[in-house]
Amino acid sequence: MIDLDKWSEIFESIKRHKLRTALTALGVFWGIFMLVILLGAGQGLQNGIEFQFEGDATNSIRINGGWTSKAYKGLPKGRRIYLNNEDIAILQRDFPEVEDISGRVFLQGNQQVRFKDKVFAYSVRGVSPAIAYLEQFMMVQGRFLNDGDDHLLQKNAVIGTLVKEELFGKDGDAVGKEINIGGIVYQVVGVYYDKEGERSLRDIYIPITLAQRVYQGTDYVNNIWFSTAQVELEQAKSLENRIRRMMSAKYLFDPEDMRAMWISNALEEYQNFQNLFAGIKAFLWFVGLGSLLAGVIGVSNIMLIIVKDRTREIGVRKALGATPGSIVNMILSESIFITLMAGYFGMILGLMVLYFASSIQSEFFRQPEIHLSVGLLAIVILTIAGALAGWVPARQASRINPVIAMKAR
Amino acid sequence: MIALRDIRKAYSTEFTRLEVLKGIELTIEDGEYVSIMGSSGSGKSTLLNILGILDDYDSGTYHLDNTLISKDLSQKEAAYYRNRFIGFVFQSFNLLNFKTAQENVALPLYYQKISRKERSDLAMHHLEQVGLAEWATHFPNQLSGGQQQRVAIARALATNPKVILADEPTGALDSKTSHEVMEIFDRVNAEGKTLILVTHEMDIAHRTKRIIHIKDGLILKDGV
Numbered sequence: 164m165i166d167l168d169k170w171s172e173i174f175e176s177i178k179r180h181k182l183r184t185a186l187t188a189l190g191v192f193w194g195i196f197m198l199v200i201l202l203g204a205g206q207g208l209q210n211g212i213e214f215q216f217e218g219d220a221t222n223s224i225r226i227n228g229g230w231t232s233k234a235y236k237g238l239p240k241g242r243r244i245y246l247n248n249e250d251i252a253i254l255q256r257d258f259p260e261v262e263d264i265s266g267r268v269f270l271q272g273n274q275q276v277r278f279k280d281k282v283f284a285y286s287v288r289g290v291s292p293a294i295a296y297l298e299q300f301m302m303v304q305g306r307f308l309n310d311g312d313d314h315l316l317q318k319n320a321v322i323g324t325l326v327k328e329e330l331f332g333k334d335g336d337a338v339g340k341e342i343n344i345g346g347i348v349y350q351v352v353g354v355y356y357d358k359e360g361e362r363s364l365r366d367i368y369i370p371i372t373l374a375q376r377v378y379q380g381t382d383y384v385n386n387i388w389f390s391t392a393q394v395e396l397e398q399a400k401s402l403e404n405r406i407r408r409m410m411s412a413k414y415l416f417d418p419e420d421m422r423a424m425w426i427s428n429a430l431e432e433y434q435n436f437q438n439l440f441a442g443i444k445a446f447l448w449f450v451g452l453g454s455l456l457a458g459v460i461g462v463s464n465i466m467l468i469i470v471k472d473r474t475r476e477i478g479v480r481k482a483l484g485a486t487p488g489s490i491v492n493m494i495l496s497e498s499i500f501i502t503l504m505a506g507y508f509g510m511i512l513g514l515m516v517l518y519f520a521s522s523i524q525s526e527f528f529r530q531p532e533i534h535l536s537v538g539l540l541a542i543v544i545l546t547i548a549g550a551l552a553g554w555v556p557a558r559q560a561s562r563i564n565p566v567i568a569m570k571a572r
Numbered sequence: 573m574i575a576l577r578d579i580r581k582a583y584s585t586e587f588t589r590l591e592v593l594k595g596i597e598l599t600i601e602d603g604e605y606v607s608i609m610g611s612s613g614s615g616k617s618t619l620l621n622i623l624g625i626l627d628d629y630d631s632g633t634y635h636l637d638n639t640l641i642s643k644d645l646s647q648k649e650a651a652y653y654r655n656r657f658i659g660f661v662f663q664s665f666n667l668l669n670f671k672t673a674q675e676n677v678a679l680p681l682y683y684q685k686i687s688r689k690e691r692s693d694l695a696m697h698h699l700e701q702v703g704l705a706e707w708a709t710h711f712p713n714q715l716s717g718g719q720q721q722r723v724a725i726a727r728a729l730a731t732n733p734k735v736i737l738a739d740e741p742t743g744a745l746d747s748k749t750s751h752e753v754m755e756i757f758d759r760v761n762a763e764g765k766t767l768i769l770v771t772h773e774m775d776i777a778h779r780t781k782r783i784i785h786i787k788d789g790l791i792l793k794d795g796v
Contacts, residue, residue: 168685168688171688172682175675176670179671478666479666479668480679480683482624482626482660483660483679483680484651484654484684486647486648486651486652487647487648489683564626565626566627
């Protein structure tokens with residue numbers, strides 16, 4: 164049952180002591196506000212990076228040939244290791260974990276690309292159809308390259324949405340159009356979109372077979388990229404080691420020579436980021452709890468001062484017939500009410516700041532958010548702390564002799 | 573109305589024991605107008621605090637309106653008796669600064685769980701009695717000392733207590749306002765209320781109908 168009379172007494176008191184109320188409220192308000200902002204920002208950072216990872220398949224491994232940095236079996240260091248189509252075939256044949264696989268050939272420099280009177284320069288890559296999965300492309304128009312394009316050396320090209328916009332306009336249709344890439348005419352068969360960001364939307368993909376024969380004259384590939392079955396990090400690492408040993412035997416380099424062959428495991432990177440985030444989160448909680456603790460101490464101090472300040476009032480009220488219980492009840496109800504309201508407004512304002520911050524869409528920051536339960540829990544903690552801090556002196560004050568209390572100044 | 577039998581009270585610290593009241597025998601009838609006089613340290617304030625149930629006593633008995641006020645009442649019981657039986661007037665007024673005159677007068681009624689409406693009506697009635705009706709919405713710091721003490725008297729009367737206890741009620745006032753305050757006390761007593769005031773001013777004491785002199789914790793002289 165809500166004691167209306169008690170509450171109107173409390174509201175009167177709050178109204179007549181604006182500074183006292185404001186000081187209590189400010190400590191709580193600031194503690195909650197900072198906690199919400201910090202945790203929200205941390206979540207935003209994590210969301211941003213995780214979104215980046217959605218741009219590629221996470222269960223994938225990339226292999227690049229490098230230069231040997233150690234002499235091995237009588238061979239000098241500084242040899243270049245070139246990967247080629249045979250390596251792709253071996254990986255597919257001997258490693259059952261390997262699923263979608265593609266070599267990639269990066270054409271030297273940017274290629275001049277012409278459509279009617281428009282000329283732009285883009286990077287052009289020769290790839291197999293599996294790249295569409297590995298890059299997690301979304302087709303906006305038409306289709307991606309297929310095996311037929313590969314086998315028949317079709318002069319077909321797939322372009323990024325930004326390439327399409329620049330060559331054909333925002334609403335233009337690209338599929339079926341002919342573009343001139345470095346003097347050779349290709350037919351556009353599809354337009355893709357990639358979440359990863361703007362840079363990867365300015366690429367043009369052509370069949371790898373064509374890139375090797377027409378532009379390169381060898382069957383070398385710049386790197387090999389493949390996805391694995393969903394495996395644990397340990398298995399992925401063991402796969403990485405077995406590939407390294409196989410390659411070391413084939414190309415005669417020291418298996419310990421990491422520079423001879425670069426193998427990067429997206430799963431490992433993903434895990435590293437997960438660990439990084441665990442670290443960032445722990446730090447943010449540390450700072451957030453710190454500001455909460457500062458709030459608790461602030462509220463506690465103010466409560467002590469308030470009770471001291473009210474000692475004479477308590478004495479007068481007792482002389483007029485207030486029981487100790489009613490005194491404690493009055494002081495605590497007032498402070499709990501103030502902390503709850505302040506905490507509530509701190510959370511609302513924090514959430515509003517996060518809401519406006521969510522319009523910031525950078526590569527590393529998106530959708531800052533906080534779990535409501537965390538905010539509510541923080542408010543409850545602050546309220547209990549404030550109540551406890553006020554309860555002890557309030558109880559003491561309510562027990563002292565009213566004559567002595569009335570003499571307090 | 574009030575019967576004290578062999579009331580003793582001592583304050584002791586770790587090293588000393590100070591006997592303040594050494595066996596007070598006192599009877600005050602209904603409707604009496606009494607002043608208690610004594611130098612500082614005589615025990616008169618302690619006696620008043622015991623009479624007002626603001627302090628406890630060590631031994632003896634204290635009857636107030638035929639109710640035994642035990643020497644070890646709980647705080648809650650003491651609060652109840654104070655609220656029902658006694659109206660206080662203090663030297664330093666002890667009004668709450670953040671409450672208006674009317675709200676101050678109504679405060680003891682709040683602890684009787686009387687409704688807000690009835691409280692402010694009763695408070696207004698008692699402010700009229702002390703001639704401060706038009707100051708009802710003023711805060712204590714907007715009132716003169718005499719006015720504040722009259723508000724305090726109205727507050728003491730608000731619960732219609734058995735007895736009014738006034739501790740140096742004119743101690744902080746000049747002689748003219750002291751006179752005004754005493755006139756109110758005279759009138760309250762004339763209406764039949766028992767009044768006990770502690771003072772060290774002879775002219776104030778002589779306005780009452782009975783003077784009790786206290787010295788060294790004992791009643792020295794009782795009479796006019």
